[in-house]
Amino acid sequence: MAEVLVYVDHADGAVRKPTLELLTLARRIGEPVAVALGNGAADTAGVLAEHGAVKVLTHEAAEYADYLVVPKVDALQAAAAQVSPVAVLVPSSAEGKEIAARLALRLGSGILTDAVDLEAGDEGPVATQSVFAAAYTTRSRVSRGTPVITVKPNSAAVEPAPAAGAVEALSVTFSDKARGTQVVSRTPRESTGRPELTEAAIVVSGGRGVNGAENFALIEALADSLGAAVGASRAAVDAGWYPHTNQVGQTGKSVSPQLYIASGISGAIQHRAGMQTSKTIVAVNKDAEAPIFDLVDYGVVGDLFDVVPQLTEEINTRKG
Amino acid sequence: MSLRIVVTVKYVPDATGDRHFADDLTVDRDDVDGLLSELDEYAVEQALQISENSDDDVEITVLTVGPEDAKDALRKALSMGADKAIHVEDDDLHGTDAIGTSLVLAKAIEKAGYDLVLCGMASTDGVMGVVPALLAERLGVPQVTLLSEVAVQDGTVTGRRDGDAASEQLQASLPAVVSVTDQSGEARYPSFKGIMAAKKKPVQSWDLSDLDLEADEVGLAGAWTKVEAATERPARSAGTIVKDEGEGGKQLAAFLASQKFI
Numbered sequence: 001m002a003e004v005l006v007y008v009d010h011a012d013g014a015v016r017k018p019t020l021e022l023l024t025l026a027r028r029i030g031e032p033v034a035v036a037l038g039n040g041a042a043d044t045a046g047v048l049a050e051h052g053a054v055k056v057l058t059h060e061a062a063e064y065a066d067y068l069v070v071p072k073v074d075a076l077q078a079a080a081a082q083v084s085p086v087a088v089l090v091p092s093s094a095e096g097k098e099i100a101a102r103l104a105l106r107l108g109s110g111i112l113t114d115a116v117d118l119e120a121g122d123e124g125p126v127a128t129q130s131v132f133a134a135a136y137t138t139r140s141r142v143s144r145g146t147p148v149i150t151v152k153p154n155s156a157a158v159e160p161a162p163a164a165g166a167v168e169a170l171s172v173t174f175s176d177k178a179r180g181t182q183v184v185s186r187t188p189r190e191s192t193g194r195p196e197l198t199e200a201a202i203v204v205s206g207g208r209g210v211n212g213a214e215n216f217a218l219i220e221a222l223a224d225s226l227g228a229a230v231g232a233s234r235a236a237v238d239a240g241w242y243p244h245t246n247q248v249g250q251t252g253k254s255v256s257p258q259l260y261i262a263s264g265i266s267g268a269i270q271h272r273a274g275m276q277t278s279k280t281i282v283a284v285n286k287d288a289e290a291p292i293f294d295l296v297d298y299g300v301v302g303d304l305f306d307v308v309p310q311l312t313e314e315i316n317t318r319k320g
Numbered sequence: 321m322s323l324r325i326v327v328t329v330k331y332v333p334d335a336t337g338d339r340h341f342a343d344d345l346t347v348d349r350d351d352v353d354g355l356l357s358e359l360d361e362y363a364v365e366q367a368l369q370i371s372e373n374s375d376d377d378v379e380i381t382v383l384t385v386g387p388e389d390a391k392d393a394l395r396k397a398l399s400m401g402a403d404k405a406i407h408v409e410d411d412d413l414h415g416t417d418a419i420g421t422s423l424v425l426a427k428a429i430e431k432a433g434y435d436l437v438l439c440g441m442a443s444t445d446g447v448m449g450v451v452p453a454l455l456a457e458r459l460g461v462p463q464v465t466l467l468s469e470v471a472v473q474d475g476t477v478t479g480r481r482d483g484d485a486a487s488e489q490l491q492a493s494l495p496a497v498v499s500v501t502d503q504s505g506e507a508r509y510p511s512f513k514g515i516m517a518a519k520k521k522p523v524q525s526w527d528l529s530d531l532d533l534e535a536d537e538v539g540l541a542g543a544w545t546k547v548e549a550a551t552e553r554p555a556r557s558a559g560t561i562v563k564d565e566g567e568g569g570k571q572l573a574a575f576l577a578s579q580k581f582i
Contacts, residue, residue, distance in 0.1 A: 011485065068481075068490060069453065069463055094449070094466055094483065101418075101450035102457040110419060110544030113448045126548070132339040132445075137551050144544040180462035181492040184478075188486045196484070202581065226581065244468075244503050245484060250335070250444065251359065251502045259581050269336050280579060281556070282572065288563075295556050298575040302564025310569025318573065318582050 002030035002086040005079055007072075007099065008048065008056075009091045013040025015047050017199050018091040018153040023051040025118040025156050029125050030086050032163075033057065035079045035170065037072055038064035042167055049165020051158065057082070057170040068181040069095060073102040075172045080107060082170070085146060087125050089118075092150040100150045109145025116155045116256065116277065125149065133250065133273035153198040154256045189245065197229045197246060202259045203278070205231035205248055206241075207271070209264020209286065209304055213241040218308050219263060225315040231255065231275075233265045249274035263304045267292025284308060322377040323472065323494075325367045326434045328425055328455070329360040329382050329397055331390035332445040339445070344540065345547040346415045347445055349387065356393035359440035361507035364397045366500045367438050368508070370472050371401075379403050381432055385413060385424050391523065398518035399510035406432060410527040415540025418446065422454035424538060427531040429459065436477065439499040441466055452499035462492035468503035 004026040009016045019034075026032035034053040036044040041058035048056050057079050063071040076099065080088060088107075090100040092114050104111035115127035124147050129138045141147065197203065204226065206219040216230070223230045232242035234249050248255055250273040260278035265271060267283070267290055275281070276295065283292045288301045300307050333339050337352035364382065371378035382397040384390045385408040394405035408428050416424065429437055437459070442449035456463030464470075467479035467490070477496050481488045482503065510518070528535060536542050562571055576582050 068465075068488075073457075097449055098453035098463070098465065101448075101453045104544075105419065105422075105454055105457050110417070111450065112545055113450060130553075131447075131550075133335065135339065135553055136341065137553055138345075138547050139549045140545055140547045142544060143546045177460060177462075181464050181490055181496075184489040184491050186486045186488050189484070244482065250447070251441070259576070259579075273335075276553075280581075281559075282575070284568070284572070288561075293559075293561055295559075296561070297556075297559040297579075298572065299559060299561040300564050300568040300572050301561060302568045306566075307564050307568040307572065310567075311572050312569075314570050314573035315576070315582055318577060 003033045003083050004030040005076070005083060005085040005088040006032050006034045006053070007076060007088070007090040007096065008034050008036040008044055009093065009096065010036060010040065010044050013043025015044050016091070017158060018151070020047070020051045020158040021153065021156045022089045022091060022151055023048070023053060023161070024159045025151060026089055027052050027161060028118065029120050033083050033085065035076060037075050045165050045167045049163055050160055052161035052163050053165045054163045056165055056167050058167055059170040059172050061172070063174055063178055066183055067179050068183060069098050069102065070180060071174055071178045072099050073106065074175050074178055075170060076103050077106050078172045079170055080146065087147040087149060090148070090150045092152045097150050100148050104145070104148040107146050107148065109148050110142035111148045112140055112142060113150045115149050115151045118149065118151060130277050133269050134276035152254070152256065194223060195227070195229045197231055197248070197253050198255055200229035200255070200257055202226045202228035203231050203248070203255050203257045204228045204261045204263070205233065205265060206236055206263050207233035207265030208235040210236060210241065211264070216242055218305070222261070222308055222312045225312045225319070233271050262292050263308055265292055266290045267295065322379065323374060323436065324434050325370065325378060325380045325436045325438055326429050326432055327363050327367045327380060327382045327397065327402065327438045328451070329364065329384050329393050330357045330443045331355070331384060331386045331393035332357040332443055335444050341550045344415065345550055346540065354389050354392065356396040357440060357444045359442055359444055359502060362500050362502055362504050363438045363440045364400050364402060365507040366470055366504055368401045369505070370470070374472065381406060383425065383428055383432065384408070385421055385428070394523055395518055396510065398521045399515040400508055401514060404521055405523040406526060407523055408526050408531065412528055412535035412539050415543060416538045417543040417545050418448050418450050419454065419544050420538045420542055422451050422458055424531065424533065425451070426455055426458035427533060428526060429455070431531060435494045436472065437497040439497065441499050441501045452497055456497040459497065462496040464490050464492045464496050465499040467498060467500050470498055470500055470504065
């Protein structure tokens with residue numbers, strides 16, 4: 001059966017959820033062969049096997065952490081040469097897209113980014129994408145070479161599908177460009193204990209109406225009552241109230257959770273671009289004319305300083 | 321010492337307009353006003369700041385690939401303070417994908433001569449965010465991308481890349497390709513003087529033959545990807561809107577419970 005390369009996003013061996021979603025999609029096209037690189041690569045094999053990886057190609061080297069992007073491209077290129085896959089799937093993170101782009105060029109292949117769904121087709125995999133701030137849905141395919149496709153988080157369910165997951169050492173020779181951009185230092189982000197924004201099933205976001213960094217405690221309390229991630233609109237981030245890593249919108253993250261709760265967010269196109277594909281949308285805003293209400297399944301016109309704490313309390317009460 | 325900066329910019333349909341597809345499933349550029357992609361303004365801004373903070377003789381060239389109207393984007397960048405502009409324009413470019421665009425840009429950058437290529441993090445229409453990486457791959461120079469802070473000194477570029485898991489300090493030797501995010505610093509507005517001066521700045525026009533490219537390497541026919549269908553997303557069905565009369569939070573909780581979120 002045809003093999004599909006899946007690039008594994010992991011932290012010291014702990015596989016991130018979007019990679020498991022990729023395995024679900026990869027199985028629609030062929031047999032998933034995972035590629036795990038860097039510190040802890042071999043530790044990924046167990047969970048990858050449980051989710052359908054027939055093989056796990058691993059390579060550990062300091063270069064993956066010490067230099068930007070190119071060493072990983074070198075490794076994926078080596079894996080592609082060894083496996084001759086029918087497609088290469090990469091998680092749609094900022095780095096994932098860069099790796100995928102350079103790999104596609106080296107393979108002489110077309111690239112599609114930010115797929116939200118993927119299925120087998122007569123002429124190769126067909127990717128569904130959400131474009132123009134989610135106003136349109138497109139179906140596209142790669143017409144030359146080995147399709148390289150990046151897939152957004154939350155695009156498929158994680159499904160158990162036990163497979164062999166045989167670990168094989170990948171042989172990688174780094175190119176002379178591999179050490180071009182040095183990572184001089186790395187400061188890990190402090191964990192908030194909340195789910196990753198792009199992976200979360202529920203996202204609670206605050207905007208201009210939150211009116212101050214200190215008031216984001218209200219948004220966080222609501223998020224914690226639901227086990228949700230916290231997002232922020234560009235206005236709130238630009239004002240310095242919340243970190244840019246939490247920004248939802250065109251220049252931040254685009255999210256597609258089961259439930260999106262927007263508080264004090266008007267719903268400008270910039271923001272809608274990042275959340276419009278959420279399954280259920282709920283908003284609280286003082287302004288009944290705010291465009292966010294065009295998107296909602298349920299909206300409350302009111303002061304978020306009254307509505308949000310009452311909602312949080314009610315959720316906590318109902319959960320007992 | 322001199323430092324030659326090429327800033328790549330894109331002319332895009334206004335994101336606040338009603339963007340849609342043309343019959344050949346390319347972006348319809350006729351019905352929506354175009355402008356310099358907002359995310360490229362940050363790249364122009366950083367080029368200007370690098371120039372202002374440098375003892376070297378810095379020359380900033382803005383480069384675009386696009387139809388006739390794309391000159392507007394170049395004009396805006398020139399009015400912000402860039403020195404000169406290059407417009408790659410050719411009817412055969414219609415429908416070019418990201419891989420093809422990177423080919424044309426790389427050829428033009430090499431022809432123009434460069435020490436530093438500065439890009440925005442993504443365009444506001446395609447939003448793939450892959451062109452900077454593709455340019456680095458094609459030009460065979462370091463990729464120093466998605467920076468929220470950038471500095472150039474003594475032939476070295478340094479910067480901070482804020483990722484999801486960590487913030488990284490990067491360093492590479494010139495020549496290099498750099499991309500900057502919208503966190504790199506607000507872009508300046510063109511001054512009246514800048515707008516007047518821009519009218520006198522040189523804008524060169526190149527076509528495919530100037531870049532030794534053949535028509536079948538670019539355009540819709542030369543694209544390595546194919547859009548097979550584009551469907552307008554159905555409008556979301558109208559939801560329930562209530563006015564908070566003191567029970568809004570509880571009503572919302574009841575809705576969430578009815579949807580099994582609680």
